[in-house]
Amino acid sequence: MNPLLSVVGISILSYFGSVYMIPRASESFISIGLFGRDRLKVSDQKIPESLGTVVGIIYIFAVTILTPFTLRVDALVAYLSGILSIQSMVMLGFADDLFDLRWRHKFFLPAIASIPLLLVYYVEHGVTTIVVPYYGPIDLGWLYYIYMASLAIFATNCINIYAGVNGLEVGQSIVVVCSVIANDLLYLFHDAFIGSLQPDTVRAHTISLFFVVPLLSVSLALIKFNWFPAKIFVGDAYCYFAGMVLAVAGITGHFSKTMLSLIMPQIINFLYSFPQLLKIVPCPRHRMPLMKDGLLYPSRADITDSPGSILVIMKVLKKLKLIEIYQTELSSTDSKHEIDQIENDSTDVDATKATKNAASKTNPTKKIEISNMTVITLVLVHKGPITEEELTRTLIKIQVICCVMALLARHVLAKLIFPNDNI
Amino acid sequence: MNPLLSVVGISILSYFGSVYMIPRASESFISIGLFGRDRLKVSDQKIPESLGTVVGIIYIFAVTILTPFTLRVDALVAYLSGILSIQSMVMLGFADDLFDLRWRHKFFLPAIASIPLLLVYYVEHGVTTIVVPYYGPIDLGWLYYIYMASLAIFATNCINIYAGVNGLEVGQSIVVVCSVIANDLLYLFHDAFIGSLQPDTVRAHTISLFFVVPLLSVSLALIKFNWFPAKIFVGDAYCYFAGMVLAVAGITGHFSKTMLSLIMPQIINFLYSFPQLLKIVPCPRHRMPLMKDGLLYPSRADITDSPGSILVIMKVLKKLKLIEIYQTELSSTDSKHEIDQIENDSTDVDATKATKNAASKTNPTKKIEISNMTVITLVLVHKGPITEEELTRTLIKIQVICCVMALLARHVLAKLIFPNDNI
Numbered sequence: 001m002n003p004l005l006s007v008v009g010i011s012i013l014s015y016f017g018s019v020y021m022i023p024r025a026s027e028s029f030i031s032i033g034l035f036g037r038d039r040l041k042v043s044d045q046k047i048p049e050s051l052g053t054v055v056g057i058i059y060i061f062a063v064t065i066l067t068p069f070t071l072r073v074d075a076l077v078a079y080l081s082g083i084l085s086i087q088s089m090v091m092l093g094f095a096d097d098l099f100d101l102r103w104r105h106k107f108f109l110p111a112i113a114s115i116p117l118l119l120v121y122y123v124e125h126g127v128t129t130i131v132v133p134y135y136g137p138i139d140l141g142w143l144y145y146i147y148m149a150s151l152a153i154f155a156t157n158c159i160n161i162y163a164g165v166n167g168l169e170v171g172q173s174i175v176v177v178c179s180v181i182a183n184d185l186l187y188l189f190h191d192a193f194i195g196s197l198q199p200d201t202v203r204a205h206t207i208s209l210f211f212v213v214p215l216l217s218v219s220l221a222l223i224k225f226n227w228f229p230a231k232i233f234v235g236d237a238y239c240y241f242a243g244m245v246l247a248v249a250g251i252t253g254h255f256s257k258t259m260l261s262l263i264m265p266q267i268i269n270f271l272y273s274f275p276q277l278l279k280i281v282p283c284p285r286h287r288m289p290l291m292k293d294g295l296l297y298p299s300r301a302d303i304t305d306s307p308g309s310i311l312v313i314m315k316v317l318k319k320l321k322l323i324e325i326y327q328t329e330l331s332s333t334d335s336k337h338e339i340d341q342i343e344n345d346s347t348d349v350d351a352t353k354a355t356k357n358a359a360s361k362t363n364p365t366k367k368i369e370i371s372n373m374t375v376i377t378l379v380l381v382h383k384g385p386i387t388e389e390e391l392t393r394t395l396i397k398i399q400v401i402c403c404v405m406a407l408l409a410r411h412v413l414a415k416l417i418f419p420n421d422n423i
Numbered sequence: 424m425n426p427l428l429s430v431v432g433i434s435i436l437s438y439f440g441s442v443y444m445i446p447r448a449s450e451s452f453i454s455i456g457l458f459g460r461d462r463l464k465v466s467d468q469k470i471p472e473s474l475g476t477v478v479g480i481i482y483i484f485a486v487t488i489l490t491p492f493t494l495r496v497d498a499l500v501a502y503l504s505g506i507l508s509i510q511s512m513v514m515l516g517f518a519d520d521l522f523d524l525r526w527r528h529k530f531f532l533p534a535i536a537s538i539p540l541l542l543v544y545y546v547e548h549g550v551t552t553i554v555v556p557y558y559g560p561i562d563l564g565w566l567y568y569i570y571m572a573s574l575a576i577f578a579t580n581c582i583n584i585y586a587g588v589n590g591l592e593v594g595q596s597i598v599v600v601c602s603v604i605a606n607d608l609l610y611l612f613h614d615a616f617i618g619s620l621q622p623d624t625v626r627a628h629t630i631s632l633f634f635v636v637p638l639l640s641v642s643l644a645l646i647k648f649n650w651f652p653a654k655i656f657v658g659d660a661y662c663y664f665a666g667m668v669l670a671v672a673g674i675t676g677h678f679s680k681t682m683l684s685l686i687m688p689q690i691i692n693f694l695y696s697f698p699q700l701l702k703i704v705p706c707p708r709h710r711m712p713l714m715k716d717g718l719l720y721p722s723r724a725d726i727t728d729s730p731g732s733i734l735v736i737m738k739v740l741k742k743l744k745l746i747e748i749y750q751t752e753l754s755s756t757d758s759k760h761e762i763d764q765i766e767n768d769s770t771d772v773d774a775t776k777a778t779k780n781a782a783s784k785t786n787p788t789k790k791i792e793i794s795n796m797t798v799i800t801l802v803l804v805h806k807g808p809i810t811e812e813e814l815t816r817t818l819i820k821i822q823v824i825c826c827v828m829a830l831l832a833r834h835v836l837a838k839l840i841f842p843n844d845n846i
Contacts (some may be wrong), residue, residue: 080507
């Protein structure tokens, strides 16, 4: 049987298996306390959390069943080590949802999960060479392993922090996965058409399809339940799981640069968030949008007490339309009250700040806030207020545009930059 | 570096890693509701449950790190698929502890977890031949896969039901693992000594050591905390995990018959329990011993309402000293009261039976009970009342005797039965 037909068949079964299991597992998850509340909804009902674990297990089952078909493309060992890494990631992601690990611990979980993949890459004497434009191949040696581990950390955490509105985690993954599939098929069919099909190309892109097509099917099942208004939450488990599948596909398929180009919105969001993640700019506990009467508004961070240099940088960013600045007279009780209403409990006012605010009330002054530094908030600054569903749609459209551009760049422009392109 | 030295080194690290992690994870486990009470203790404190998951994850980490060393014995693929099966089992075992799955579901979890191993065995064209005494090899074909899946189901569930007193699950596993290690070393050193070392023998028994030595080290760490009086419970997760490691070692090392001979007390306990598990003989919800003043007594099952044939069989079993029968005059209020006190809440009196008992009280008659059909209860029938620690020690001594006899049979007698023994 054609390996690709088997992949499609098993993926269809995984889709229906997931649709069957998700509502059933939801009840069990709520019963053991794995649930949350949707902060962007009026209702306060319990929403089961970490359903990504369920589709993760179905996915592992699906790719395991596909093992015999990898023999055709001589990729059994790479495939098994990829499954091991993904399974480790599903476990660690579930542990994170269950125990609410600290940020500094969970950031490195993907590196731990990628160990099986890296070790097997090592014992199989995988290529550690990258192709530099206008120069040619450079052997990175052990630095290549750092590069691969970083890719795993990056892909997983990028997806994990580009989240907060119903359907976004799964929606973005679906777009990236579809782009990876398109990329694989372009290689397989283009090369087959012009008759220069290299065994290495077939092997790399077939194995990539083995990993990503089942991810597409379980993600499609998941988004049925996670789309606005969400009946389930996917959890960190899903973000880690999906990110790891992408990293594994990129590494075993030798197209890690293309993979990075396909998650550009996530990378931009990560870099844009960096000043807040590192607390250079104040960061409230939650940076989700603010909801009022069913519409979403940009959430804010209070930079009143930040050094002057931060304010200068923020003013430059505002000129570049990369941020919004809000100034409020603290002497006016009315306007302050109104802001508080919108802000709800989204900003963390810790004890020190509360004292400082109390102090500044006696000397009435201005409260200076910026829109939080996430792509989600930035879209709201320019297009808001909009509904949550409209926001998710907009963000997914941005992802589609970025992915199409990346694929065009890879398949049209790259021939010019890498004249001796090998994949 | 010598592969066996690496195994020992990583195993020592895993031991200390487990000793470090177990108390720390205990608090987190209690906080998410993963705890139980020790029914055989007076104190009612919360005891963290499912700590087998923690050592399971440390074990997976350890065997993954050892991957490069399997190249020396050309067993990478078998090794990776073994890890995948064990990791699946750790996940499913944890899910069982977390969600308290139904018995009919969890019985087959090991078969699901063994799929990676079986599939890779299939694609690698593994031997499906067994050697029959005085006949020679027989190719079982696909039946061999059923045999391997059954071995996984059997090894895991046998360990899981031979449990109930502090330290028994881990203690029995440690004895079996030590026997497997002894068996592996006997092959490796004996053959090396007489100079007839076959590559297949080295490969099979080295890979077995890769799987079981780290299991020994994490089990030794676990028993420190699980020995009487237990500060932690190991959970179904540990039983499944340890059973799966044994099954994987037996299958990849091609000594599944020897493996079965090493878990003879577990198999006997399983067969002995069978009439109660299938509800042919009434089975209370818990069959643990009864505790009174720090001593353990055999727990009982009420067979008053069972058909006469059951009573006849039980009388035969009593003659064979395989069971105890207790008869109580129900008319005497005093003696009835005393029994109730000992029984505590250990027997499940469902609504129907309660009505029947009420009816029989008007026609005073005899209450007939048997000691529950488990090896643990049987030891108490003959040696009880004894303390919980003494009971565990006795059961572990039985395991040691059985394992030594099995190894003697394998290495002394087997040469006579299998004249052309190949391993």
